[in-house]
Amino acid sequence: MAFTGIVSDKLNEENYENWKECLESYLKSQGLWGIVSGEEKEPPQSDKNQYDLWVKNNAKALHALQISCGAHSIAKFGGNQSAKYRWDRLAEKFPAPLPQGSGCLLRQGN
DSSP, rough: OOOOOSSSSSBOOTTTHHHHHHHHHHHTTTOOOOHSSSSSSSOOOOOOOHHHHHHHHHHHHHHHHHHHHHHHHHHHGTTOOHHHHHHHHHHHHHHOOOEEEOOOOOOOOO
């Protein structure tokens, strides 16, 4: 897979946990994690300077998501332009694996 400069491999079905860790580190280093995590809420449009800054940072975070994902990973999110929305949808699409040995145990009755 091609190196994007943000993550070593684009997101696929096998590398979500590693991809997530790498991208989160990148977003934090760029001051964009608050946008993706939801800690930094979209300000009202009436606060033009803060709103414009948020829109710019959301676009940067969204672009990082887009270029670090394979086309199949992010294509089905429609026109929603929120980096947080897309991050959350990816987390739903690629749920964390169960810890080793934590499978379902069936108890037999007498």
